[in-house]
Amino acid sequence: MENQPFIPDELWVKCPVCKNPVLSADLNENNKVCPKCGYHFRIAARQRIRITADEGSFREFDAEMTSENVIDFPDYTRKLKNARINSGENESVITGLASIGGYPVVLCVMNSQFMMGSMGRVTGEKITRAFEYATENKLPVVVFTVSGGARMQEGILSLMQMAKTSGAVKRHSDEGLLYITVLTDPTTGGVTASFAMEGDIILSEPKALIAFAGPRVIEQTIRQKLPKDFQSAEFLLDKGFIDAVVPRGEMRDTLTKILRLHSGEILTEEGETDERI
Amino acid sequence: MSAFDSVTAARANDRPTAVDYITRIFGNSFIEFHGDRRFADDKAVIGGIAELCGKAVTVIGLEKGRNLNERMERNFGSAHPEGYRKALRLMKQAEKFHRPVICFVDTSGAYCGIGAEERGQGQAIAENLMEMMTLKTPILSIFIGEGGSGGALALAVADEVWMLENAIYSVISPEGCASILWKDSSKTAEASECLKLTSKDLFKLGVIERIIREPKNVDSIMFDSLKTLIAQTFDKLGGLDTDTLLEKRYNRFRKY
Secondary structure, three states: OOOOOOOOOOOEEEOOOOOOEEEHHHHHHOOOEOOOOOOEOOOOHHHHHHHHOOOOOOEEEOOOOOOOOOOOOOOHHHHHHHHHHHHOOOOOEEEEEEEEOOEEEEEEEEOOOOHHHOEOHHHHHHHHHHHHHHHHOOOOEEEEEEEOOEOHHHHHHHHHHHHHHHHHHHHHHHOOOOEEEEEEEEEOHHHHOOHHHOOOEEEEOOOOEEOOOOHHHHHHHHOOOOOOOOOEHHHHHHHOOOOEEOOHHHHHHHHHHHHHHOOOOOEOOOOOEOOOO | OOHHHHHHHHHOOOOOOHHHHHHHHHHHHOEEOOOOOOOOOOOOEEEEEEEEOOEEEEEEEEOOOOOHHHHHHOHHHOOOHHHHHHHHHHHHHHHHOOOOEEEEEEEOOOOOOHHHHHOOHHHHHHHHHHHHHOOOOOEEEEEEEEEEHHHHHOOOOOOEEEEEOOOEEEOOOHHHHHHHHHOOOOOHHHHHHHHOOEHHHHHHOOOOOEEEOOOOOOOHHHHHHHHHHHHHHHHHHHOOOHHHHHHHHHHHHHOO
16 A cells, blocks of 8 residues: 555556556546546645645645654654655645635645655644634634554654544534545544544545555454455445545535535525525 | 563553452442443443442443453453443443543554444544543543553543553554564564653653552552542542633643
8 A cells, every 4th residue: 555656757657456558647637537447546735735725725834844753763753854855745734724616714635645644743733723723713624634544653642643633623613613524545543533534524535445444454453354345435435434435526516515505605695595506 | 660561561461450440449339331322332341330439430441351251252452433432422421410530441452353444443433532522521541551542542532641650552552563663573672662652651751640650469559549549630620610621631632
């Protein structure tokens, strides 16, 4: 799973699912969804923001915040440095103010290119601040998750981020505000067991792996092979844990529709329908 | 004593489990309640109500079992989603009847299996974290053995968290950490050091409020003094108005 390649700059890319060669340009045109089989390649957080938020609307929060090796964990300083270089980002989540279909939201987008989206103190802090900002300014929150879970290299302090972010989500929720989560491949561990599963509305991209314990850990524990599609978005939909599976190309419109229905502007004072419909 | 000595002690078969604590502290006053009202009764979680120094309390524990048969029945203290949902049900009941909640934590982690995933292990833990943060009654969590990751935290979003001297609390098992870090799950001792999982480490990191000294042979003096400490703490927390209690709880976790 960690070995899944990001799309190189080459002209042709082989789809890992249908094995067909796809023109890079076509793939990019199609938001990195395979035009032949519909496989959703992982995409970087910045690209996610570009295809989700209204053009030019994104105002980033806490862009400079970076992690330190607080518990002096072996090799973590080097790993952090590499993650910054490889992803071009300072942390595993980007947060900020944006609008989607004209509706203002606080938007958080996790980044699989930064230590597989693992949650450290800064990840938790940025998400917590984003929720606190949204609570104060009475805004909905949209979070795109992708994560291998809590960041082992920060020890217990990474685990505490699960409680911290959950507290901020709860305060936001108690103010009657909307929180939409969009689960993307893969969302696992401590992120699944905290803010990913705390949305009022939980959407997912097709075929995304969504799990508390990853498939390998389970196979090791129970010593048997798992059924195909176990822990896929479609499996979770069937089990009742997510609201809808939405293809990438429809995500922006779906979010806009949901935001509009929560905006309180569907009916005007005279009872006439809003013109935006 | 090394970090790995603590890991060994925390997992020792003769270590008192949640049932021992409940029996020694609450005696005959404990009444066990079962089930999550949704799916099943998870025996890895024991819960109910009891009397503590003249007052009613809700008691919840992650129970590993004290012999092989019990361990099988208790799934070695690894709860399924229904266990966390039972715990939350009892906590909500505690809120309704204005009694404080005490949790005894001892688990290598939430269970990793097909049923656990199918029934939403992640969702169950997440819900506990969220709901415990604003539960309008005092919560105290005591780590008596192993505190394995999210499965332990799901009973530890509390006003105070204490640890027995040789208990451990970690984001990942030392074995898991070693196999990721060095592709060698036998390097448990080194990983135990790296993770900062002992009571001393966690006290230094500000993750726990108190370390409970363990005598060589656990005796009634330890349980008696623990009982007094718990009662005093509930008196102290019970004296706060609800808003203050919840503000302090939020800030307790906000600071990390």
